[in-house]
Each structure stands twice: as C-alpha cells, then as structure tokens.
Amino acid sequence: MKIAVLVSGRGSNLQALIKNLHGFDVEIVGVVSDNEDAPALKHARTADIPTASFAEASYDGREARDLAIADWLDENQAELVVLAGYMALLSDSFVARFRDRIINVHPSLLPAFPGTRAVEMAVAAGVKVFGVTVHLVDEGIDTGPILLQRAVELDGYSDPTEIHQILQKIEHELLPEGVRLMADGAVSRDPANPQRLIIER
Amino acid sequence: MKIAVLVSGRGSNLQALIKNLHGFDVEIVGVVSDNEDAPALKHARTADIPTASFAEASYDGREARDLAIADWLDENQAELVVLAGYMALLSDSFVARFRDRIINVHPSLLPAFPGTRAVEMAVAAGVKVFGVTVHLVDEGIDTGPILLQRAVELDGYSDPTEIHQILQKIEHELLPEGVRLMADGAVSRDPANPQRLIIER
Numbered sequence: 001m002k003i004a005v006l007v008s009g010r011g012s013n014l015q016a017l018i019k020n021l022h023g024f025d026v027e028i029v030g031v032v033s034d035n036e037d038a039p040a041l042k043h044a045r046t047a048d049i050p051t052a053s054f055a056e057a058s059y060d061g062r063e064a065r066d067l068a069i070a071d072w073l074d075e076n077q078a079e080l081v082v083l084a085g086y087m088a089l090l091s092d093s094f095v096a097r098f099r100d101r102i103i104n105v106h107p108s109l110l111p112a113f114p115g116t117r118a119v120e121m122a123v124a125a126g127v128k129v130f131g132v133t134v135h136l137v138d139e140g141i142d143t144g145p146i147l148l149q150r151a152v153e154l155d156g157y158s159d160p161t162e163i164h165q166i167l168q169k170i171e172h173e174l175l176p177e178g179v180r181l182m183a184d185g186a187v188s189r190d191p192a193n194p195q196r197l198i199i200e201r
Numbered sequence: 202m203k204i205a206v207l208v209s210g211r212g213s214n215l216q217a218l219i220k221n222l223h224g225f226d227v228e229i230v231g232v233v234s235d236n237e238d239a240p241a242l243k244h245a246r247t248a249d250i251p252t253a254s255f256a257e258a259s260y261d262g263r264e265a266r267d268l269a270i271a272d273w274l275d276e277n278q279a280e281l282v283v284l285a286g287y288m289a290l291l292s293d294s295f296v297a298r299f300r301d302r303i304i305n306v307h308p309s310l311l312p313a314f315p316g317t318r319a320v321e322m323a324v325a326a327g328v329k330v331f332g333v334t335v336h337l338v339d340e341g342i343d344t345g346p347i348l349l350q351r352a353v354e355l356d357g358y359s360d361p362t363e364i365h366q367i368l369q370k371i372e373h374e375l376l377p378e379g380v381r382l383m384a385d386g387a388v389s390r391d392p393a394n395p396q397r398l399i400i401e402r
Contacts, residue, residue: 112313126397151352196327
C-alpha cells in the first residue's frame with residue numbers, strides 16, 4: 001500500500017513509520033507539511049522520500065491549501081493518509097475526498113480528552129490511566145472510529161512533559177501497527193454500529 | 202478502620218470486601234440497602250454483619266431517607282462508606298456529611314462514560330480499552346477524585362454482558378484495594394490540584 005504522511009513538527013512518529021514499515025509493508029510515497037521548517041521533512045529527504053510543504057499563507061485559505069495537498073497526494077498515488085503530529089485541522093472536503101483513508105494518532109484514550117492539550121487535560125482530571133488511540137479521521141475533532149488503543153497506568157505522574165514522553169513511545173508502536181492493519185485490509189466497520197471498527201488479525 | 206457498605210443488588214463486590222478485608226484490614230460494621238430484597242443483605246447476615254434497609258417509599262423523599270441512613274451509619278460508627286453496586290443517588294447533604302469518606306467503584310475509565318450504562322456507552326463509542334475506576338464520591342455523577350484505575354484491552358468484544366463480567370472481576374480486586382488505601386491513610390489531595398489524589402503506598 002502506498003501511504004503519505006502529514007507532519008508539522010519533529011516527526012518522531014514519521015521516523016517510526018520509516019523504520020518499521022517503509023519498504024516492507026508499505027511504501028511512503030510522500031511526506032507533506034503545513035510548515036516548511038518542520039524537521040520531519042529533513043528525515044523524509046534523508047530517506048529519499050518526496051516532500052512538499054503547503055503554508056496556509058500561500059493559499060486563499062485553508063480550503064484552498066487542503067485542495068492543493070489533496071491534489072499532490074493523488075499525483076503521488078497515496079492510498080492512505082497518515083497524520084503524524086499534523087497540527088492543522090483538515091477541511092471537510094479533504095476528509096470527504098479521503099473518506100476512511102486518513103488515520104491519526106492521539107495521546108489519550110478517546111473519546112476522553114479530544115483536541116490539543118489532551119495530556120494536560122487528563123492530568124487536570126486526576127486520571128491514573130493514560131493511553132494512546134489510533135483512529136480514522138472524520139469531520140469532528142478526534143471523533144472518528146477507533147482502530148487501536150493502548151493504556152498505561154501512570155499513578156503518581158503529574159508532569160505532562162514526562163507523561164508525553166512515555167506516551168510517544170507507545171505512539172511509535174501503535175501508529176505503525178495501525179497502518180499495517182489498514183494496509184492488510186484488516187479493518188472494517190461493524191455493520192451494527194459504524195462507529196465501531198472490526199479488526200481481523 | 203470501621204467501614205459500612207451500601208448495596209442495591211447481588212453484592213458480589215460486598216463479598217469481595219468481606220473475603221479480602223473484613224476482620225483483617227478493616228471491620229465492616231454495617232451493610233445498608235435501599236432495597237430490602239437485595240441478595241447482598243443475606244451475604245452480610247451470613248457473615249454476622251449488621252444490616253439495615255431504607256426504602257425511599259418509607260420516607261418523605263430521598264433527603265429524609267438519606268438522613269436516616271446517615272444516622273444509622275453514625276450509630277454504627279462507620280468511618281468510611283463504600284458504595285458496592287448502590288444504585289440510588291445520594292443526596293448532597295449525605296455527601297457533605299461524609300465528605301471524602303465515601304468511595305465508589307465504576308465500570309469505566311472515568312471521566313469517560315459516567316452514569317449508568319457505562320459499558321453500553323463504551324461499546325457504542327467503539328472503544329478498544331475498557332476499565333474500572335475507584336473514586337471518592339462528590340455531589341456530581343461519578344465526578345469525584347480518582348483513587349485507582351485499571352484498564353483492560355478488549356479488542357473484538359462488543360457484548361456488554363460479557364464485558365461487564367470481565368470488569369466485575371477487576372472491580373473485586375480494585376475496590377478492596379481502594380478501601381485498604383483509605384484505611385491505611387495513604388490517600389491525600391494534591392495541593393496543586395484538589396481533583397487529583399496522591400497515593401502513598
């Protein structure tokens with residue numbers, strides 16, 4: 001399966017995808033950023049993966065920028081779009097064009113703590129169990145059907161930075177696993193409840 | 202520590218408390234039900250624990266009933282009130298009278314899925330990780346500070362009854378553990394965030 005990865009920052013999840021999947025289970029045909037200075041783009045170029053950046057300021061709004069990204073992804077024949085620390089919100093028309101072909105990784109056990117600052121919100125709520133979710137992307141904020149989740153008991157932790165570091169290690173395993181399941185055609189919607197995904201391993 | 206247990210139904214959590222704690226770490230000085238037919242009351246009597254039932258219909262409303270329960274608990278010198286499948290909502294004045302001395306067990310990873318039908322809601326949301334929470338009771342519905350949480354990955358499960366059975370086994374470990382921590386004086390509020398509990402083991 002040909003996949004593209006959307007990034008905004010460091011790209012540690014991109015590196016995990018390159019290391020665990022690229023050239024084996026999937027081919028990463030492109031890495032896209034909303035930020036031309038994203039360090040992740042350098043990692044992609046080092047791995048000889050085509051890159052492109054699309055700053056919103058260069059377009060007539062987000063909708064136009066997302067259209068340009070979508071065209072670039074189609075030109076590069078991406079079948080699956082993987083958000084790996086992509087911080088911009090995707091427009092509805094982008095989501096519709098890649099319906100059920102966009103996946104994201106999120107540092108909470110969704111539906112708890114959607115949006116940015118998920119870990120900070122979990123700390124504020126005083127939870128003892130944190131976690132990571134890989135999910136399909138729909139028009140809402142982190143509301144798409146859940147593909148994989150992993151929990152970690154962190155009683156006694158209250159520093160979001162420290163918790164983030166622990167969760168990122170889980171992200172680096174869970175996101176490649178989610179991509180692999182999508183590439184294997186192992187994911188379908190429960191006919192009785194389209195919000196629930198059935199995984200056939 | 203002297204504890205009382207409030208029950209409405211079968212009382213499998215009460216049995217776990219009797220088996221794991223009664224006569225060792227704590228003394229169960231009374232079992233109270235809002236329902237005189239609760240099978241849990243029989244288990245208590247078999248273990249020679251005083252029981253009482255307080256049907257709301259016998260009182261001038263829930264507030265009056267809860268006052269009678271509170272008086273009975275004080276007469277029996279209960280220092281901690283443990284909700285073990287107690288289905289009635291406690292009035293605010295009851296909660297205030299036993300401030301930070303009421304604990305509850307709930308079949309979800311709070312703050313996700315509060316209230317009744319937590320497991321059904323989690324299944325509808327398509328989660329892959331379920332869990333159990335032991336928490337202090339405040340005036341809200343399952344909104345009190347979290348004492349203990351345990352998660353369980355149940356990918357592929359969609360039958361609430363089956364999931365409930367798995368979670369109940371966890372409840373039977375986690376609730377006694379929570380009671381023991383309270384009895385040991387191991388629980389305090391984080392001064393920086395009163396919603397977060399600090400556990401000193």
